[in-house]
Structures are given as structure tokens and as C-alpha cells.
Amino acid sequence: MRSVSIIGVGCTKFGERWDVSLRDMVSEAGVMAIEDAEITGEDIDALFVGNMSAGRFVEQEHIGALIADFAGLSRLHLPSTRVEAACASGGLALRQAVLAVASGYNDIVIAAGVEKMTDVSSGSAADALAAAADREWECFFGATFPALYAMMAKLHMRRFGTTHDQMAEVAVKNHHHACLNPIAQYHTEITVEDVDRSPVVADPLHVLDCSPISDGAAVVVLAPTEIAKRFCDTPIRIVGSAQASDTLALHDRRDLTTLDATVHAARKAYAQARITPDQVDVAEVHDCFTIAEILAIEDLGFVEKGEGGKAAEEGLTALGGRLPINTSGGLKACGHPVGATGIKQAYEIALQLRGEAGRRQVEDAEIGLAHNVGGSGGTALVHIFSR
């Protein structure tokens, strides 16, 4: 297998983008990434795009051909493939692109992610997202995504003494980070009291414990490391790429306070990268809800099981802490256009490792990690990056 590097990145502003369409956003991010990599359309061998539910959100399927077309590549007749793993669709697209290059089958490959969620009502969007859970045996009985994570939170609180204030600290931190990120959906600081005072969605989770509904697209360009320097002064190597699955329904899991898919993907990715969790300098993790970030930092091995809430409370995971988590603002405050999220994570880590993250730069960051989850943990992807 060949070593693979990121040679270009691009990302749109995340948020309620009523002025632009799905295809506009992909071409916007695509042009940024292609210009960043200083390549032309003729250099590209293949495209992969992560998209969860354009069929439900904008009544459009066949996204592979669509994005190649509106990226101006139709005359080149490139293979373009849409992949789907709910909220992990972006991470999955990245991994498919990595495999295409690592195998030697392709040289220059585009990994894109996109979701346009605000063309439908928030109720319809919630229902489309609920399709990532088990429609027949969870949603049919009234389960929602916040409810599934709320039930994990309740058990985590009971077993480990985690408090809602500790969860709220995750939201406070990620909003603070987002204020330093020009592409983030929210540029507002919040307090623990703000989270507490926001309406309850599913006890114990409040509105401000939840990631928003967002529009956005992100693109990265991959190349074999051996030729990456031709395109880019600071290629970022992808030294680990792993994916794991678990039961679709939360209730069938071995342990309701652990995402085993994350544990398994992380173990494989660390082994490929030949590193231990304490060597990671900066990480983007899947904080679709505040409790999800707490579970993630435990399952990725950054802290012991049960210590995630305390880590948030003590500032360990904030900029300036021992391990800054979600410097982009995370799903919580940078926004969560589901298909785009996994690629945006890679975009943020690439900026951090290049030293181009501006006011949110983690000093001397050399190793970064991105963690993307589908649904309540049916799919997890972990990528490890190195300068």
C-alpha cells in the first residue's frame, strides 16, 4: 500500500445558506481545494462524495454525477461515486479516496462531502436524520436522535457521576472555538447557564447540547505521498484510516455508554499509524451532542472511561489545554451539514498541521485525528494525520 497525503483543502462557510444550492456549495469548496492543490481537472482520476440524504433534503439523488458535472468536469467523464453512512458519509468518502490512492489504482483523487439541510422544515430534517437510526424498531416507537443520545447520557451520569454542567462545558468550549473560525455557523460565546436555560429537547439534553441543522460542503484532494511535494509545500500524510460498524439500533449494543465502533476503528487506526492516543496533538471528534464528545474522548483513549465529563470541566480539551478537541467549533458550533462533516474535520486538521489555523492554531501540532460517527454509533471512522 502506498502512503497517501492531502495536497489541497477547501470548505464553504457553514450555516443557513439560503442563497446557495447543494451544487453551488460543492463547486465553491471544490474550486478552493483545486486551487489550493494547484492542480487542473485533467490531473484528477476519480471523485468520491459523502452525502447522507439529498433525496430527502433536496429531492435529488445521483449526487456522484451531479457534483462532477457542476465542478465543471463533465467533459472528462471521470468516475464519481457517492457514498453514504448517515452522519459519517464524509469520513467514508475520505476513506474510499484513501483506499483508491493507497492501492495504486488512482493517483489524484477528490474526497468531497456535502449536505443541504435548510430547504426543508426542521421537522422534516429531523425525520430525515432519524432514518440513520433503526426506522422499524427505534423511530417507529417515537425515538429521535436527541433521545438516543439522551439515554446514553442518563446512563453515563448514573454510572460515572457525569453532570449536565460538565456536558454544557463541551458546548461552551466549542462555541468559543467557533468564534475563532471564520467558516463556523455560530460566532457567539455561550455560558453553562445559557445551556441550562435553553429548552429541553430530550432530558437531560437541552437545545444548546445539540448540533444544529446546517448547509455546507468541504473538499480535500489526495495524492500519493511520493509525488505530493510536486503540488504542495506542506502535504499532510494520512497515516491511519479505519472504519468499523456496530448494531444499527442503540438498544442492541454491548454497552450503552461506549461506542464499540469507535473503539475498534481507533484501535486499528492507532496500529496503522504506530502511535498511542497520548501522541495526538489535536483532534476533531463527533460531537453531534455534548455527551457524544464526552463518549468520544473516552472511546478514543484520550481519557479513561468515565473521565470525559471531568476532562471537559477542567479545560483539558480546550485550546491551550493538554489535548485541544474540536478547534473548528465541532459539529456543535461550526455546524453539522451531515455529509460534509467528515471532510470538514480533515480540512480543520490539515490547517492545524500546516500551521494555518489562525487564531485557533494549536502550537507545533504534528499529529491530528478525525473521528466521524454515523447514527448512534452504527458506523465510526477514525483518520490519523501527520505533518
Place this chain on the structure above:
Amino acid sequence: MTTHAPRFWRSIPQRYNLKGTHCKRCDEYYFPPRNLCPNCRRGADLEEHTFKGTGTVITCTTIYSATEDFERMTPYHLAIIQLDEGPKVTGQIVSCPDGVKMGMRVRPVFRILGKEGERGIIYYGTKFAPMPKDEEKGPTKDSADCSGIL
């Protein structure tokens, strides 16, 4: 969204009467039914099993903001319940004026789960209610066979 009747009709045995699967080889119980045992896969020896429906609340939440189909029921209680035979299920807890607590014993009750607009299908299934104190019993009268109702 409207759905055609077969989608609801084919799940009646499971949703009304809690019919699931027992693997005789590894002695594991599954709900909903499975055609392959995750322990034994193709080596499984599967038989149908009707669950008693009694169980214990493992974790729970109260939902204040729901998807469109459930919005009119809010707030409502949702829980993950471990059935006495072993498997866990997701279900609503009703008839619990004192709220839902982890560790609470529950029994199945037959209820309307929802309907698709004014003229759409009304669909039924099992919810759970607190077990009367010191009472360990099987499915209650109102969870009896109602397969003919549609």
C-alpha cells in the same frame, strides 16, 4: 409521508404479540426476529419465541421535541427496556404519573402508536407501563392477540 399497508401488516406478529427468535444452539433470545444468529450465524438453530414483555428499564428520557409524526404526543417517555428473556428494546413508557426511573419494572400494553394524517393508516403496537407492585405476570389482557384489527 404516507406508507402502504404491507409495511405495517407484515410486522403485526412482532409489534402486537412480541414474537421474536430463540437460538437453541447458543440459547440467546432476539427481538425483533432475526434470520441469522450473530453468535452462530449459519450454524444457528432458530425457533420462534413469544416474549412475555415484562422487563426492566435500563435507561430513559422524556422527549419534549419530536419528529413530525410524534409532535402531538410530546412530552412522552422513551426507554430502553431489558426484557426478562435478555434482549433490549426501545419503547414508550405510559401510565406513569410519577415518571420513569432506571431499574423500574414494566409490563407491555397494547396501544395506538401513531397515525399518518387524518385519512392515513392508524398503527398499533406495544408500549410499556409500570408493573403493579409485587406483581410478576405475563402479557396483560389488552396485549392479547389483535392481529385482525387492521
